[in-house]
Amino acid sequence: MLDRRALQVRPISDKLKHTSSDDLAACLSGITGQGQDAHEIVEDYEQALASWFNVPHALAVSSGGAALTVAYSALDVQPGDEVVLPPTCPLCTIYPIMQLGAVPVFCDTRTDNFGLDLDDLARVITARTKAIVEVPMWGYPTHLVELSAYAKSRGIPLILDLAHSHGSTLGGQSLAHYGDISCFSTHDRKPLSTGEGGFMLFRDDAVYRRARSFSRFGDLDGRTFGINHKLSPVQASLGRSRLRKLANQVEARRANAAIVRSGLERTDFEEFATPAGGQTNYYFMLVQLGRQRAKSVIDFLDTHGVPSDIKRYGCKALYEFPLCAPYRRACPQAENLLASITTLPVHPDLRREDLDHMIDVLAAYRE
Numbered sequence: 001m002l003d004r005r006a007l008q009v010r011p012i013s014d015k016l017k018h019t020s021s022d023d024l025a026a027c028l029s030g031i032t033g034q035g036q037d038a039h040e041i042v043e044d045y046e047q048a049l050a051s052w053f054n055v056p057h058a059l060a061v062s063s064g065g066a067a068l069t070v071a072y073s074a075l076d077v078q079p080g081d082e083v084v085l086p087p088t089c090p091l092c093t094i095y096p097i098m099q100l101g102a103v104p105v106f107c108d109t110r111t112d113n114f115g116l117d118l119d120d121l122a123r124v125i126t127a128r129t130k131a132i133v134e135v136p137m138w139g140y141p142t143h144l145v146e147l148s149a150y151a152k153s154r155g156i157p158l159i160l161d162l163a164h165s166h167g168s169t170l171g172g173q174s175l176a177h178y179g180d181i182s183c184f185s186t187h188d189r190k191p192l193s194t195g196e197g198g199f200m201l202f203r204d205d206a207v208y209r210r211a212r213s214f215s216r217f218g219d220l221d222g223r224t225f226g227i228n229h230k231l232s233p234v235q236a237s238l239g240r241s242r243l244r245k246l247a248n249q250v251e252a253r254r255a256n257a258a259i260v261r262s263g264l265e266r267t268d269f270e271e272f273a274t275p276a277g278g279q280t281n282y283y284f285m286l287v288q289l290g291r292q293r294a295k296s297v298i299d300f301l302d303t304h305g306v307p308s309d310i311k312r313y314g315c316k317a318l319y320e321f322p323l324c325a326p327y328r329r330a331c332p333q334a335e336n337l338l339a340s341i342t343t344l345p346v347h348p349d350l351r352r353e354d355l356d357h358m359i360d361v362l363a364a365y366r367e
């Protein structure tokens with residue numbers, strides 16, 4: 001066992017560097033200054049996304065936040081309508097609901113993952129509930145089979161915010177398979193990066209058409225409202241090129257996570273749970289620290305160069321933020337989850353010594 005004083009500070013980057021001259025070449029050769037070509041570049045990217053995720057329709061949009069705005073709008077969320085979501089997600093998921101004048105309603109999570117708790121969901125649904133939003137955090141799948149069956153039985157559309165979950169699967173299918181609308185971000189911190197950007201996946205033709213039209217000024221027909229949330233062809237071209245590498249990237253993340261997982265046996269800590277049949281993309285690896293010692297472990301990791309998203313973003317239940325306080329509804333299971341874990345980076349740029357260092361630090365932690 002290592003002495004904690006013997007551990008050096010080795011700053012570990014929590015972000016994959018997406019730099020490659022191939023990306024740039026693909027990007028520049030696709031943009032010719034002809035409007036027609038630009039349009040085709042975006043459609044080609046959308047087709048590639050639909051086929052990669054094995055869903056009927058994809059729509060490229062300007063950001064993950066735009067994807068959520070378009071999703072709520074395509075489901076006709078109006079002022080005063082209610083949208084149910086977990087308080088464990090980022091502010092990015094709730095602001096578009098507030099912008100539409102709709103009412104965010106917090107539902108507690110399960111005790112074992114970031115999925116909505118079905119008993120609590122039954123308590124918060126009302127006649128005004130227009131949509132249910134599920135947010136699998138850091139790429140870890142939730143119990144989407146049960147949730148999607150329940151949403152269907154109540155006749156309420158299910159939106160999945162999969163901004164972390166490119167490549168996560170359940171029952172061999174992308175998580176997007178289980179939602180009516182799935183929203184992704186391709187912001188530079190996400191597994192597929194176009195700098196800024198996002199996309200949406202759909203199983204239903206009519207919902208897809210409404211979303212597409214809304215994101216393009218209602219097709220400028222003067223009857224259907226919409227605004228511009230289109231993705232630029234420069235970013236679409238970059239996304240198309242990087243999508244070819246996404247499967248390898250997810251494989252590399254899983255291989256790194258397997259190394260860390262076997263190393264965890266030398267520590268007092270365990271990996272966060274995944275539902276049966278679920279596979280995470282390891283956007284980040286989640287480790288259970290326990291509520292009593294989580295803060296002190298996270299500080300210890302930080303002192304030794306191992307960053308945590310929990311510390312970086314000050315993760316806490318959304319209703320603890322002033323702007324969301326008016327919607328406060330205590331969700332003790334969600335609070336407990338956020339206060340008991342940390343994230344570890346396992347992206348493909350990390351070296352074996354970085355992975356070993358993270359395990360050494362965890363193994364050296366003493367209360």
Ligand SMILES: *Cc1c(COP(=O)(O)O)cnc(C)c1O
Nearest residue numbers: 063064065092093163185186187
């Ligand atoms: C990043 C993120 C968003 C917002 O995506 P942007 O592309 O930054 O607008 C929304 N939801 C979740 C869960 C995210 O992580």
